[in-house]
Amino acid sequence: MIPPSFDYHAPDNLEEASRLLLANPEAKLLAGGHSLIPMMRFRLAEPAALVDLRKIPGLSGIREEGGSLCIGAMTRESELEKSDLVQSRYPLLADTTRVIADPVVRNLATVGGNVAHADPGNDHPATMLAYGASFVASGPSGQRTIAASDFFTGPFSTCLEDGEILTEIRVPEAGPGSGGAYQKFERKVGDYAVAAVAVQVQLDGGRIAGAGVALTNVGLTAIQAGAAEAALVGSDGGDAALDAAAQAAAAAADPTDDHRGSADYKRAVVRVLTHRAASSALARAREAS
């Protein structure tokens, strides 16, 4: 399948990339291309122009700075997988990246692309909601930081303005007593989730002081399950609290019937996965205490 024709630009700085986006309202950004190019081959996307980010320096890398884990938007998924920092201190992120597509795809697919493409089936959006992450965007009117909870506005839609480019993802720095887990149920390697659940917890003296719970592919966007978070916070993380959180997460899910299962089935999957993810997150948080 041959994609439709387009004009290709590969600017070497962000200002020029923004200018090209504004000058070509039908343009799309090209990062790793592993969502966009398949959509173009199916003619689900027919951008008049592509603005490739590959030549812009400074858009990839993983570092801790100023209380955050900063991930450049062009960082490849495989770099997260190979990062000792991510593997040792950010288990929710490590879990997530490992189940995105397959190992060959992860060599080129980018973290920023997974977030900004905003496919409700993508895995990073829920993880970023559970972390309480924020996103740095650069555009014609300068740079701004956007909370993950404000970012996803609909399927394949974000609050990014015309000409704005996601440049960095900031995850709150892991401290003592923090831990997380991502549980994904997929039909086969490389598929989108039937459902998936991200849980991040912060322990304080044996009780849960903070919790993030978010769901993948059971709604029009990734869903932050506030009631599930409330069921965990203040509890000792015992079975009763986990059951309550799992029930609340299932109630927050808004799935539809499709080839991956009925809505009722997916809600049941969310309930089970929330219990498992919370249990694993708590075990990891206790280890990190």
Next chain:
Amino acid sequence: MSSHQISVTINGEEHTREVEARLLLVHFIREEVGLTGTHIGCDTTSCGACTVLLNGVPAKSCTVFAVAADGAEVTTVEGLGNGGLHPVQQGFTEKHGLQCGFCTPGMMLTSKALLEENPDPSEEEIRWGISGNLCRCTGYVNIVKAVQRASELMKENSDG
């Protein structure tokens, strides 16, 4: 619609062409350069038949625009052996790591990169490593044995 002059080094040889922006790397390799060992399977970024090494890293060449590979180094199955058989090719030969052979070029390139990063992988690590490459014959048992044999051959070569 834009066209661009690009240079891509494939198996050590530089190829310069004027290409349409929408030309995919796999079509550049097969149709412009004439190296048909890189196969097109699913065309949906799923099967990995079109896997090549792009700057040393396995990549699905049906999901890269040729213009975005300007300046890159590509290795295809034709460049795997250097005159003779690469240990991965030797392993696939000895252990019957193929039935129809369609997935084999991509499978071998992914295996080469896997073994360079992890010279002595467990069976689980091999199965994980090749999980982006699908064998329609479901011949995974022998593919795993072939990769294990390649691992032995590569160790023998480096010891010798």
